[in-house]
């Protein structure tokens with residue numbers, strides 16, 4: 414039987430005058446055309462591990478379940494390493510068929526009904542979709558659900574393609590700095606003091622697997638502040654791009670370790686991400702020696718974006734009273750294969766503040782000096798704790814509006830959901846460097 418394509422049967426949700434944006438929202442992008450929602454959509458489904466995603470038309474439009482949720486028509490999607498690593502290595506896939514896609518820009522077609530929302534129908538928003546277990550919120554579909562506190566209005570100065578690659582990097586960077594390293598952003602555009610926020614709410618509301626990190630990960634006297642050194646190993650990555658900008662806002666001094674032949678000129682000549690010291694990663698022993706010498710063994714904060722080997726090198730570049738083995742291979746490494754944060758190293762208050770190493774893809778497991786604490790980013794705080802999500806999203810809007818945060822570079826685009834498999838193959842072949850690919854849906 415031939416079925417009439419359901420997507421032509423539309424329900425109108427035209428914007429009414431009552432919903433028109435107040436003057437205060439004029440700085441942000443809005444779509445003034447009629448916004449309508451079809452009865453079904455196309456989505457990109459993963460049916461089995463280690464297979465390509467497949468387009469499915471006639472797929473259900475995800476439904477709103479809470480008054481803080483909104484329905485978004487997806488305009489563009491940023492392609493992330495997790496989008497190919499999860500199916501290839503079989504992690505972070507809670508069910509099959511699965512819908513991936515961790516960040517997007519889209520237009521709100523059903524605004525939240527909760528009172529006092531920042532958001533209106535027609536607003537163009539950036540959504541970092543960190544809640545990977547909720548398929549309604551995935552980006553690889555034409556319509557998606559977001560929470561209001563996870564939605565960031567897009568200023569006119571930033572294109573939807575640029576906006577669609579900002580979210581994951583922003584959330585990772587701000588939580589690494591604000592929670593793992595304890596940076597207080599309250600002096601910067603009324604930014605968040607995340608440690609104070611998470612330590613003032615009922616601890617039972619914090620997810621079990623990140624509670625210890627939030628409450629005990631760093632002591633008050635150890636918090637990173639102006640003038641402290643932050644060593645970023647893998648400083649060319651998209652997450653590093655955002656982290657360095659936020660760290661500079663509070664006056665941290667940044668040492669960035671990269672392949673200088675490949676990234677040196679770009680990074681040292683791009684003002685928002687220019688580090689205080691650029692170090693070549695080619696010879697890790699030399700890089701460690703340069704960092705320890707230049708910082709006078711005083712670098713207490715490290716952020717690794719690459720993996721087990723570089724995290725072990727970074728550990729040896731940080732300040733510690735313990736003499737570390739010369740050979741990084743003596744560090745066995747615990748790989749982070751899930752987003753949740755493993756238990757952090759317990760701390761005892763001591764006269765000398767500890768060093769803190771944050772690993773995006775894993776941290777060393779053995780031979781860890783007592784005065785170095787290891788951390789993974791408690792990413793789920795963004796979608797599980799509304800106070801944190803709202804503080805981050807509202808602050809991000811202000812930073813973008815004032816030009817204090819510049820999105821990473823869009824280094825290529827693919828057409829529609831259909832182009833995503835090809836784009837992810839380019840990521841697999843390591844052809845994407847210095848920014849992200851974007852899938853443009855409409």
Ligand SMILES: NC(=O)c1ccc[n+]([C@@H]2O[C@H](COP(=O)([O-])OP(=O)(O)OC[C@H]3O[C@@H](n4cnc5c(N)ncnc54)[C@H](OP(=O)(O)O)[C@@H]3O)[C@@H](O)[C@H]2O)c1
Nearest residue numbers: 494495585650651652718773774790792840841843846847
């Ligand atoms: N735990 C968390 O919550 C969390 C959050 C965000 C990201 N992550 C993970 O952190 C890492 C960095 O994320 P990102 O988004 O910043 O990375 P990214 O910008 O997408 O890539 C970083 C660099 O990785 C290299 N690269 C590209 N394709 C590769 C491949 N196929 N194999 C090996 N290396 C490749 C490139 O280096 P060159 O330019 O030098 O070639 C690229 O610049 C990723 O593994 C990501 O999955 C974890």
